[in-house]
Amino acid sequence: MRILLVGEYSRLHNSLKEGLLALGHEVTLISTGDEFKNFPSDILLKRKYDSGFSKKIKVGLFTIFGLDISSLSLKNQFFLRKEEFKNFDVVQLINESPLGILPKYEKEIISFLKKNNQKLFLLSCGTDYTSVKFAFEKKFRYSIFNPLFELKVSEKEFFPALKYLKPEYKDLHDFVFENVDGVIASDLDYDIPLQGTEKYLGLIPNPVNTEKLKFQSINPEEKIIVFHGINRANYFKKGNDYFEAALEKIQQKYPEKVEVICVENIPYAEYIEKYNSAHILLDQVFAYDQGYNALEAMAKGKVVFTGAETEFLKLYNLKEDEVCINALPDVDYLFKKLESLILNPEELASILTKARQFIEREHDYISIAKKYLETWE
Structure with missing residues (x-):
């Protein structure tokens, strides 16, 4: 089986790849390395314009025109190598926003992957619309939002999580769920919010290469x-x-x-x-x-x-x-x-x-x- 793993958090996809390779399958991993963590990938997309003077230019362009040149750069890097992302039996996204770019660009990439491969799956193992909404509505006994509810931090500081509740990310969530063949959770923090959700296939524990x-x-x-x-x-x-x-x-x-x-x-x-x-x-x-x-x-x-x-x-x-x-x-x-x-x-x-x-x-x-x-x- 040919398998494409898209995105990486905390080495999960790398360990899954090692298990799949040991079973004789062909696996390709594409990611941005998860920022400073620098996880290995077969195809590493490089995030640009995130420091120094270039970051100031990026912020200015986004403020004035709504243009995120980091996201655009990553999307362009993906499509420059698009022939390498075709004809897989299975494609798995590590998140609804697997490359951490603007939703409109994520949708372009996910549409391409859906059209040019056999099956598409979503892994829920990081903040996404479902888990953030569940936690924000205080359905957990406690959650990552406790510091926000206790006024230790501002909503601005919690933007990386709260952004998933914004209309464009809700739209991305709906788009992904419409297009995937199934959704898998990596642990209980994502399994509990997904219970009863259409296309949810259940929890598969994180793979660890001992x-x-x-x-x-x-x-x-x-x-x-x-x-x-x-x-x-x-x-x-x-x-x-x-x-x-x-x-x-x-x-x-x-x-x-x-x-x-x-x-x-x-x-x-x-x-x-x-x-x-x-x-x-x-x-x-x-x-x-x-x-x-x-x-x-x-x-x-x-x-x-x-x-x-x-x-x-x-x-x-x-x-x-x-x-x-x-x-x-x-x-x-x-x-x-x-x-x-x-x-x-x-x-x-x-x-x-x-x-x-x-x-x-x-x-x-x-x-x-x-x-x-x-x-x-």
């Missing part, structure tokens, strides 16, 4: 190392302010027992290298399930503070704190969870061992690739 992720056991005699990676654009959306406040309390109380590594806005390869030495990784607060960074860290034997709500525990038949720690928007709660692990390294060791086993059991990249093939067919 062959590339070496498990690392801990030495209880060492300092406990906590890693906190920050994407400044998503600082409040990920709950980094709660993590930073809890870490400050931990460092004050246990300076001789804890070492904290904090990094900000670094490429994926460097991010992975930085957290290799850590025992605990602080991922995100406002989630019901694990995103891709959390899963890779769990595979390496890290205790991850992330989404692990009751819905997740029920889905995988797990107990609380069995494979990861459910991070909540509560500084005292996060402090106590961290403190417990620091004072009980045997508990830490137990969780990280079970975390690796969980990833091997539920997220194996070849097993997950088979599930995609079954769903596409």
Whole structure:
């Protein structure tokens, strides 16, 4: 089978590609690298005019004429190589806006892919109309919009998520759903809003290539190392302010027992290298399930503070704190969870061992690739 994967978030499509290749399929991945994360792609479209004087020109053109030259450049790069995007058995979009460009250009690209290939599928694994609307209407117990509801940030700062509620993105959403053969969710944060939606085919867990992720056991005699990676654009959306406040309390109380590594806005390869030495990784607060960074860290034997709500525990038949720690928007709660692990390294060791086993059991990249093939067919 010939498969085209369009777009990339958090290495999901790369791992799926590795699983599909192992099963003997031909796979091409096209993306923009997901900005500073710089994920690998077979065909990398380069985002231009996003810094320096050229960015000022871009902003001016958009303000006066509504012309986004970054989006136009990416669209033109795609169509210059359009012959390479024909005659695939399956095309999968990683998002309703898979290349992160203006909706009118996304529609041109998606129309081309629909016309020139056999089947077209949508993967819901990042902010889109359905998940944003569900969260904004407070249908989750808590969500990425908590900081906005609590007036910690302005609507302008939340534009990257709120834009999906604008008419042009709602129109893009309707267009995509009309043209795809089916929709797949990567975890519960996208599965729950999609329940009952026409064309929804169900949840397929994120694929993780454990062959590339070496498990690392801990030495209880060492300092406990906590890693906190920050994407400044998503600082409040990920709950980094709660993590930073809890870490400050931990460092004050246990300076001789804890070492904290904090990094900000670094490429994926460097991010992975930085957290290799850590025992605990602080991922995100406002989630019901694990995103891709959390899963890779769990595979390496890290205790991850992330989404692990009751819905997740029920889905995988797990107990609380069995494979990861459910991070909540509560500084005292996060402090106590961290403190417990620091004072009980045997508990830490137990969780990280079970975390690796969980990833091997539920997220194996070849097993997950088979599930995609079954769903596409």
